Amino acid sequence: MFGKEEFYRIILDNLFDGVYLVGKDKRITYWNKGATRITGYDSETVIGRKCSENLLMHVSESGTLLCITGCPISETITDGAVREAEVFLHHSDGHRVPVLVRVAPLVDEEGNIIGAVESFSDNSITIQERKRANNFQKEAMEDALTGIGNRRFIEHKFRFSLGEAQQLGDQIGVLLIDIDYFKKVNDNYGHDIGDQVLKMVAKTIANNVRVTDFVGRWGGEEFVVVLHNMDQERLIAISEKIRALVGKAQLHTLHGEIKVTISIGAALNSTNDTPDSLFERIDKLLYQSKSEGRNRVSYS
Structure with missing residues (x-):
């Protein structure tokens, strides 16, 4: 029989989306297989490093570097609010991947914020469908x-x-x-x-x-x-x-x-x-x- 922690780890590792956990110091403590598939970085490379080291180099559509300005994880750790954003991460091969990011706080039994969990999904298909829909609309008009x-x-x-x-x-x-x-x-x-x-x-x-x-x-x-x-x-x-x-x-x-x-x-x-x-x-x-x-x- 699996322990509760191992059971949850198996579930997270089999999710299609990328998921990682950080402590309050924004040091990565868990990195699932979905995160490796989307980013190209394996867990050995990232666990123990701070996401603020700009590993994934999230940028906004305008090119703003979010790890330095406007980081959703930092903001969520500060105020406890759940956030969602469309950003572009840096793949280990060098190219940019559009992802839909969701960040939620991690809290202890007393309700204190002890870190955050970020899940992210490859947004390429959504963007392509959006472009295709815009093209259809353009063609229709x-x-x-x-x-x-x-x-x-x-x-x-x-x-x-x-x-x-x-x-x-x-x-x-x-x-x-x-x-x-x-x-x-x-x-x-x-x-x-x-x-x-x-x-x-x-x-x-x-x-x-x-x-x-x-x-x-x-x-x-x-x-x-x-x-x-x-x-x-x-x-x-x-x-x-x-x-x-x-x-x-x-x-x-x-x-x-x-x-x-x-x-x-x-x-x-x-x-x-x-x-x-x-x-x-x-x-x-x-x-x-x-x-x-x-x-x-x-x-x-």
């Missing part, structure tokens, strides 16, 4: 061709921005933009050139609005811009600026310089607008711009 927001993105931002503006008593401006005679570009030069023109127009629009505004490709050769904190004067000025800048952009091709113009429908929201009613209005204004000769802004 980004137009694959132009790199700006897609229709789903702009619909979400449009509805949210309108609701927020009406709640706060502000106004947003919304532009619906269409490339003039875009079908002729595809017919004359092919769809590859047409795609380059779409990217040129998208970047010109996106590069010339504020960081607080939103730009998306609505579909085909149409784009939507949502502008925050607008009045009519600024709405017209921004719309005319975008129209002029797109008209001055040019694509260098084997066929020569290709230029396009755009038509714009622009409107401010009213207090009783719904997303559908506001979009219907800018759609009619865009049609007005196109019917009156294109390369112009119609607004209300």
Whole structure:
């Protein structure tokens, strides 16, 4: 039969996570097999050494050396609070390993803090999954061709921005933009050139609005811009600026310089607008711009 201490040691050694114990002087008294697997350091190397000797050299995401500043073990030994943090430890092979660290105080029978226990798990998969989720989210909201927001993105931002503006008593401006005679570009030069023109127009629009505004490709050769904190004067000025800048952009091709113009429908929201009613209005204004000769802004 195992003694109680040996029994607990067997359990700890068979945990997948790393676990180690330190005394109040932060000298390591126990190091399990999981800790060896994650860090590359065996128990013979670390037991008896102080974690404050910076063996694992924990750093934060910003590169701050935690063993010197902000050590979770030191703080827990001082105040007895349980802590959790995402840090990066130094592997014996030299590389950095992202780990999720949990620290709890060790207390004697009278409740005095006599040290701390730290458990840590390899966080690489979690970080990779987080990145993958962010990539999926980006793909779900980004137009694959132009790199700006897609229709789903702009619909979400449009509805949210309108609701927020009406709640706060502000106004947003919304532009619906269409490339003039875009079908002729595809017919004359092919769809590859047409795609380059779409990217040129998208970047010109996106590069010339504020960081607080939103730009998306609505579909085909149409784009939507949502502008925050607008009045009519600024709405017209921004719309005319975008129209002029797109008209001055040019694509260098084997066929020569290709230029396009755009038509714009622009409107401010009213207090009783719904997303559908506001979009219907800018759609009619865009049609007005196109019917009156294109390369112009119609607004209300």
